[in-house]
Amino acid sequence: MAQVRNKQxxxxxxxxGFPKESDMEIVEGSITLKVPEGSSxxxxxKNLYLSCDPFMRILMTEDTPANLGLLYSPGSxxxxxNSGPVTQRPPLYGTLLSLLLVKILxxxxxxxxxxxxxxxxxxxxxxxxxxxxxxxxxxxxxxxxGCPKKGERVFVSAASGAVGQLxxxxxxxxxxxxxxxxxxxxxxxxxxxxxGFDEAFNYKEESDLDAALKRYFPxxxxxxxxxxxxxxxxxxxxxxxxxxxxxxxxMISQYNLTQQEGVTNLTHLIYKEIRMEGFVVFKFYHLxxxxxxxxxxxxxxGKIAYVEDIVEGLESGPxxxxxxxxGQNFGKKIVAISRE
Amino acid sequence: MAQVRNKQxxxxxxxxGFPKESDMEIVEGSITLKVPEGSSxxxxxKNLYLSCDPFMRILMTEDTPANLGLLYSPGSxxxxxNSGPVTQRPPLYGTLLSLLLVKILxxxxxxxxxxxxxxxxxxxxxxxxxxxxxxxxxxxxxxxxGCPKKGERVFVSAASGAVGQLxxxxxxxxxxxxxxxxxxxxxxxxxxxxxGFDEAFNYKEESDLDAALKRYFPxxxxxxxxxxxxxxxxxxxxxxxxxxxxxxxxMISQYNLTQQEGVTNLTHLIYKEIRMEGFVVFKFYHLxxxxxxxxxxxxxxGKIAYVEDIVEGLESGPxxxxxxxxGQNFGKKIVAISRE
Numbered sequence: 001m002a003q004v005r006n007k008q009x010x011x012x013x014x015x016x017g018f019p020k021e022s023d024m025e026i027v028e029g030s031i032t033l034k035v036p037e038g039s040s041x042x043x044x045x046k047n048l049y050l051s052c053d054p055f056m057r058i059l060m061t062e063d064t065p066a067n068l069g070l071l072y073s074p075g076s077x078x079x080x081x082n083s084g085p086v087t088q089r090p091p092l093y094g095t096l097l098s099l100l101l102v103k104i105l106x107x108x109x110x111x112x113x114x115x116x117x118x119x120x121x122x123x124x125x126x127x128x129x130x131x132x133x134x135x136x137x138x139x140x141x142x143x144x145x146g147c148p149k150k151g152e153r154v155f156v157s158a159a160s161g162a163v164g165q166l167x168x169x170x171x172x173x174x175x176x177x178x179x180x181x182x183x184x185x186x187x188x189x190x191x192x193x194x195x196g197f198d199e200a201f202n203y204k205e206e207s208d209l210d211a212a213l214k215r216y217f218p219x220x221x222x223x224x225x226x227x228x229x230x231x232x233x234x235x236x237x238x239x240x241x242x243x244x245x246x247x248x249x250x251m252i253s254q255y256n257l258t259q260q261e262g263v264t265n266l267t268h269l270i271y272k273e274i275r276m277e278g279f280v281v282f283k284f285y286h287l288x289x290x291x292x293x294x295x296x297x298x299x300x301x302g303k304i305a306y307v308e309d310i311v312e313g314l315e316s317g318p319x320x321x322x323x324x325x326x327g328q329n330f331g332k333k334i335v336a337i338s339r340e
Numbered sequence: 341m342a343q344v345r346n347k348q349x350x351x352x353x354x355x356x357g358f359p360k361e362s363d364m365e366i367v368e369g370s371i372t373l374k375v376p377e378g379s380s381x382x383x384x385x386k387n388l389y390l391s392c393d394p395f396m397r398i399l400m401t402e403d404t405p406a407n408l409g410l411l412y413s414p415g416s417x418x419x420x421x422n423s424g425p426v427t428q429r430p431p432l433y434g435t436l437l438s439l440l441l442v443k444i445l446x447x448x449x450x451x452x453x454x455x456x457x458x459x460x461x462x463x464x465x466x467x468x469x470x471x472x473x474x475x476x477x478x479x480x481x482x483x484x485x486g487c488p489k490k491g492e493r494v495f496v497s498a499a500s501g502a503v504g505q506l507x508x509x510x511x512x513x514x515x516x517x518x519x520x521x522x523x524x525x526x527x528x529x530x531x532x533x534x535x536g537f538d539e540a541f542n543y544k545e546e547s548d549l550d551a552a553l554k555r556y557f558p559x560x561x562x563x564x565x566x567x568x569x570x571x572x573x574x575x576x577x578x579x580x581x582x583x584x585x586x587x588x589x590x591m592i593s594q595y596n597l598t599q600q601e602g603v604t605n606l607t608h609l610i611y612k613e614i615r616m617e618g619f620v621v622f623k624f625y626h627l628x629x630x631x632x633x634x635x636x637x638x639x640x641x642g643k644i645a646y647v648e649d650i651v652e653g654l655e656s657g658p659x660x661x662x663x664x665x666x667g668q669n670f671g672k673k674i675v676a677i678s679r680e
Contacts, residue, residue, distance in 0.1 A: 058611065264601070265600070266588075267569065267591050270590065270591065270619070270620070271620065274617070275618075276609065276617070278608075278609035278612065278614050
């Protein structure tokens with residue numbers, strides 16, 4: 001049986017505050033290129049691209065507020081996040097996914113980092129585990145949790161990020177008015193000129209977020225797609241319309257804080273009868289066929305653009321991941337492992 | 341046409357912090373006891389009982405976070421909150437209601453206080469506007485927003501209050517495990533011994549709310565019926581289970597604060613995929629027949645108890661209302677105007 005080299009990014013220490021490269025370690029091991037005999041639920045994959053996502057930070061915290069078990073409930077997995085071939089149990093909702101859920105294996109304090117990726121199926125014991133594509137987070141969060149109606153007013157924070165850029169475009173395809181916030185003028189320009197947002201602004205240049213939102217939403221916000229949390233959420237609450245919806249996708253501004261910012265305007269949720277709902281993408285996996293039906297025609301017609309920010313080699317992974325938290329990425333941050 | 345005396349409680353000044361009796365004024369006027377000719381949508385009522393509710397505090401604040409217009413959207417009304425007969429437009433969802441929605445009339449700074457009550461119909465141009473009963477807030481919030489399932493774990497704050505005591509009993513009737521918090525040992529005893537809560541505790545005696553909740557909910561909370569906000573909500577978020585629901589009925593701990601307490605644990609909503617949803621009772625008025633169908637058999641069988649705290653005379657209104665915010669009421673606080 002062929003043994004191959006298998007590099008992995010491990011977490012050496014639980015992280016407090018912003019993660020540092022020295023919190024991570026690249027370890028080289030080996031793996032056997034063979035699915036065990038009679039394993040109908042095991043797939044052998046070669047990771048081609050690995051994704052850097054803000055939620056990975058949450059899992060680096062000791063006593064993380066997330067019960068890790070919950071994250072896996074819809075689709076348990078035994079893969080390790082590495083550059084070589086691995087074995088994987090398909091999610092219970094396994095459809096056409098290649099968004100890999102990689103489980104943290106507790107090896108003392110050495111934890112391989114949990115993350116998504118795109119992989120090539122080398123050998124499979126499971127017929128559903130063949131191919132896939134990203135975007136489910138934006139799709140499920142916007143359509144299933146946000147429940148948009150034509151003409152509604154949509155605000156997206158971290159709008160040039162991996163999820164935000166798609167939410168904005170999905171909103172335009174639904175005939176909504178959409179405004180995004182981002183952290184640089186360059187990002188703002190691309191949101192307006194390339195990704196079709198009606199308006200965009202640089203939150204770092206707004207001393208009064210409430211005033212900025214009132215400028216772009218004089219009649220208020222129907223849907224706030226939440227990626228950042230903290231002060232932004234507080235300002236948004238002041239500007240929500242009655243019966244608004246707030247899909248909670250992430251709160252990246254809070255992940256590295258040892259003391260989280262308090263959100264003080266929650267009473268607005270009551271009078272305005274607002275629904276604020278958290279979700280994790282696994283919830284939407286059963287919608288994958290519906291997602292493809294929606295998104296593929298638009299991709300074919302060139303109506304959906306997608307901005308990626310790719311770095312080369314597993315060794316670049318720690319730096320790429322850390323850069324997320326200071327907004328250094330534009331769009332989806334990806335580590336290319338193998339361009340075959 | 342008969343002219344009768346008509347006393348009203350007016351708000352003299354917008355309120356900052358806790359309301360004082362001196363912020364209110366009792367004004368005597370007169371009213372004509374006649375529905376205008378041909379007015380098919382006007383009802384003449386005599387108020388028998390007036391209700392003191394925490395939400396009334398919100399409407400006493402200048403630049404209240406609530407857009408007052410929103411509160412009236414389902415059922416516009418022209419009644420004034422007073423002790424004598426008044427005229428009223430029935431809500432759009434008018435069914436069998438006698439929960440009166442009373443509109444603030446802007447007379448300079450003199451505002452009659454908005455509130456609910458029980459009234460006698462003296463003359464009516466509208467066939468649906470004849471009688472009614474309370475409980476819709478608890479019913480709609482618990483069943484429609486909370487979506488309880490048999491065996492789930494329910495926590496109710498302000499559990500001895502007007503709404504909380506019914507939510508707890510509805511939860512028991514749904515075969516849930518239910519724990520309530522209240523502000524005195526006497527209230528705790530009544531919750532457990534009279535109202536059938538599985539457990540109850542005095543939040544004023546718990547220095548660590550998180551620890552208290554872990555004691556009563558070692559496996560976590562499925563539904564938190566929110567009446568208080570602030571620190572309690574923050575502690576609850578640490579103890580919610582995956583896919584939990586938080587119906588937001590009120591946040592009484594925050595209404596008198598000029599600087600609201602920050603809620604810091606909102607990221608739990610994401611990982612645990614929790615839905616937190618505000619509501620105002622008007623949203624549920626169309627469910628009134630369903631509510632009666634549920635509640636009447638239980639009332640007939642003596643399975644639902646209701647604790648009221650009644651004071652006499654419109655003149656007692658301001659004191660009764662203010663007492664809500666220091667927890668002086670037990671159960672539903674009512675001002676009896678006329679016991680006919």
